Amino acid sequence: MEIILRIEGKEKIFTQEFVPMKIHRKALEVEKYARSEEMDEVELLDRRENLLVEIFDKQFTKDQLEDGLNVINHDKVFYDIIGVGVLGYAPIEEKEDMGKFIKELQENVSQSMNESNK
Known part of the structure; x- marks a missing residue:
């Protein structure tokens, strides 16, 4: 450090x-x-x-x-x-990347659900 x-x-x-x-x-x-x-x-x-x-x-x-x-x-x-x-927490950069990943995943799931409801 x-x-x-x-x-x-x-x-x-x-x-x-x-x-x-x-x-x-x-x-x-x-x-x-x-x-x-x-x-x-x-x-x-x-x-x-x-x-x-x-x-x-x-x-x-x-x-x-x-x-x-x-x-x-x-x-x-x-x-x-x-x-x-x-x-031993994750570095901020990894947390930001994880946040972006989770947001994209949620958007993809929402989009998939919307498409399957059509």
């Missing part, structure tokens, strides 16, 4: 090749909180940022993460690292 942060005006790439299993449990707890009725967006952001710092074994600080992560597409960064890298 990798994350790119701007630190002191320069982009720096941080990589992580080993993530302990205990991080999986913590990621599940963060995602459980994200789906709960008590979820507060500021608290959720705080939990996700803390988790990212821990995933990368404190190669950077939370302040460096907040100052150096581009807010544009930050949700994709969180998803790619926490969702895909730690929790």
Whole structure:
């Protein structure tokens, strides 16, 4: 996994090749909180940022993460690292492809049913 942060005006790439299993449990707890009725967006952001710092074994600080992560597409960064890298979710691109596939399948089934009713 990798994350790119701007630190002191320069982009720096941080990589992580080993993530302990205990991080999986913590990621599940963060995602459980994200789906709960008590979820507060500021608290959720705080939990996700803390988790990212821990995933990368404190190669950077939370302040460096907040100052150096581009807010544009930050949700994709969180998803790619926490969702895909730690929790094993499908990459967003695959989900989009699957969504298109399901939509086309539904359209084909509807079209077939309409043709058979004629």
